[in-house]
Amino acid sequence: MRKKVKTFRPTAFAFPYLTVTIVFVIVPLLLILVYAFRGADGSFTLNHFKDVFGKGYFSKIIDTVGIAAVSTVICLLIAYPVAFILASSPFNKMAIFALLFIIPMWINFMLRIFALNSLLGIIGIKEGYMAAVIGMVYDFFPYMLLPIYTVLLNMDKSYLEASKDLGANSFKTFTKITLPLSLPGVISGISMMFMPIFSSYAITDTMGGAETSVIGANIATLFDGNADNYGLGSALSFVLLLIVLVVVFLSTSLSGRSAKVKKVGKVS
Amino acid sequence: MKKSSVVSLALKWTILIIVMLAIYLPLAVIIIYSFSSAKSVGGNFGNLTLSLYSKLFEDAELLDATKNTLLIGLVSSVLATLLGTTAAIGIHYMRRKSRAIVDASSQITIVNTEIVTAMGFYSLMLFLRDTLQLPVNFSMFYLIIAHTVISTPYVILTVSPRLKQLNPNLLEASMDLGASPMRSLITVMLPQLAGAMISGFALAFTLSLDDFVITHVNSYSVGIGTISTYVYTKMKHNIPNQIRALSTIIFTVVLIVLVIYNIVKNKKAKQQSLH
Incomplete structure (x- = not known):
């Protein structure tokens, strides 16, 4: 009799992908780590990190956190009401209508920046901090809107009815039910915008004028074929990695807490 | 309909339309100026022409x-x-x-x-x-x-x-x-x-x-x-000005592809709900 394959476990299918990940994702990160702590003579050094703090790069990072925070907050303040309206009746029955707000996501972002920059030129907003912030908000708007809209649309509407039946007005219903339940969408929207802004030097270089920039631009120029700056660029990348880790930790613990709130809410 | 709900519906429409305008105005301006001989977007419109499209294919x-x-x-x-x-x-x-x-x-x-x-x-x-x-x-x-x-x-x-x-x-x-x-x-x-x-x-x-x-x-x-x-x-x-022509082509292609995709998707969803 032929042997029967009882447990079929084609885990080997993941091996090509794993190899690619190790070679092109893990090894490069390790290289950055090594170069960040390696002096010109190949010995261990902390000089590159001294330069990060000494040569004004740290204030650039703070500036980047600033412009990222300002843009993300403005974008959230616009996207939340829009998502809220689109997820409420009668708009929640017009899926194509919501699509219109998200379509720009599929248009090349550099072309959108070009279009926006042209319009700002017409209405007389000059290159500078404000133009760069408008650029960020415009560019990331669909990415902020989509997760919030999805969460609000799929929210269990019986909570809202219960709240109203129990006598809460619509403001109280919003702050006690809708807002906490939509928090995971808000967090995912923020995380799709906040960190990517660190790399958005395409926007600040073209719209921000001379005085506005993000740290991504510094890293890109430090690596620009100049081996001397290589360690400094790696050290900066390393600092960014740490910031990413902090942001990821914060957002997962925040959404973890809101998931707990949800569970508790269901029990009571 | 209650008076307050009429007001709130009007407010909702206003917000949506303002945001929609903010999203599409830049794209509309580029599309309009892709058919113009203007030196810069927003400048004197000049003549209605397809010259930017022919320039696009020479670049x-x-x-x-x-x-x-x-x-x-x-x-x-x-x-x-x-x-x-x-x-x-x-x-x-x-x-x-x-x-x-x-x-x-x-x-x-x-x-x-x-x-x-x-x-x-x-x-x-x-x-x-x-x-x-x-x-x-x-x-x-x-x-x-x-x-x-x-x-x-x-x-x-x-x-x-x-x-x-x-x-x-x-x-x-x-x-x-x-x-x-x-x-x-x-x-x-x-x-x-x-x-x-x-x-x-x-x-x-x-x-x-x-x-x-x-x-x-x-x-x-x-x-x-x-x-x-x-x-x-x-x-x-x-x-270069021909970038307006390229932008227009890309905007149009994206819009057509997405609308067709969603129509097909909705049809399929309807068919499935019928079964």
């Missing part, structure tokens, strides 16, 4: 950038779809511990900021070329690899949920009836994954078309341009 650098964008996008998303689908199948059958490790490693490029990922690719190439003295260099091929690497995790994210929904009995039945595991996988499982694979491919393709940072960092030493890097470089100096 070798821009055509080259478009060709590169499409080539890198298509090849990398085909590769990402293959790599991501096989990876999703492999991960699906892993034990919990190893699955958690692989899942976490696939998240690295998603959560990491792009500039660091881009610098990673750059460092790797310098390491291979200068330290290990291998005969490799930045090239179209390397850009394709980089794009594949960043979009594969998104394909995994699209295919994995579908795998979890599949009925495992179908695969077992196929093997019980004597088909080899490989054949069962290809004839039973893959057709059920086709939809998710197409979505994954579309996502990978969009990601690749939209990429700027990774392409910019890993191409400026060899001068391979995509639409993103072309527009970026030109915007810093003086942007």
Whole structure:
């Protein structure tokens, strides 16, 4: 009799992908780590990190956190009401209508920046901090809107009815039910915008004028074929990695807490 | 209808229309000025003309950038779809511990900021070329690899949920009836994954078309341009007017593709709800 394959476990299918990940994702990160702590003579050094703090790069990072925070907050303040309206009746029955707000996501972002920059030129907003912030908000708007809209649309509407039946007005219903339940969408929207802004030097270089920039631009120029700056660029990348880790930790613990709130809410 | 609800509905419409205008006005201005002889967008409109469209097809650098964008996008998303689908199948059958490790490693490029990922690719190439003295260099091929690497995790994210929904009995039945595991996988499982694979491919393709940072960092030493890097470089100096014509074409194509896609999707959903 032929042997029967009882447990079929084609885990080997993941091996090509794993190899690619190790070679092109893990090894490069390790290289950055090594170069960040390696002096010109190949010995261990902390000089590159001294330069990060000494040569004004740290204030650039703070500036980047600033412009990222300002843009993300403005974008959230616009996207939340829009998502809220689109997820409420009668708009929640017009899926194509919501699509219109998200379509720009599929248009090349550099072309959108070009279009926006042209319009700002017409209405007389000059290159500078404000133009760069408008650029960020415009560019990331669909990415902020989509997760919030999805969460609000799929929210269990019986909570809202219960709240109203129990006598809460619509403001109280919003702050006690809708807002906490939509928090995971808000967090995912923020995380799709906040960190990517660190790399958005395409926007600040073209719209921000001379005085506005993000740290991504510094890293890109430090690596620009100049081996001397290589360690400094790696050290900066390393600092960014740490910031990413902090942001990821914060957002997962925040959404973890809101998931707990949800569970508790269901029990009571 | 109560008076207050009329007011709130009017307010809702006003907000939506203002935001919609803010989104589409820049695009509309470019589309309108793509048919003009104006020297700059917003300037004196001049004559109604198609000259920018004919100029577009004479601009070798821009055509080259478009060709590169499409080539890198298509090849990398085909590769990402293959790599991501096989990876999703492999991960699906892993034990919990190893699955958690692989899942976490696939998240690295998603959560990491792009500039660091881009610098990673750059460092790797310098390491291979200068330290290990291998005969490799930045090239179209390397850009394709980089794009594949960043979009594969998104394909995994699209295919994995579908795998979890599949009925495992179908695969077992196929093997019980004597088909080899490989054949069962290809004839039973893959057709059920086709939809998710197409979505994954579309996502990978969009990601690749939209990429700027990774392409910019890993191409400026060899001068391979995509639409993103072309527009970026030109915007810093003086942007040629035919970019308006290219923008108009791209806006229109995206709009048509998305509307058709959604009409087809809605029809399918309706058919399914009828059954």
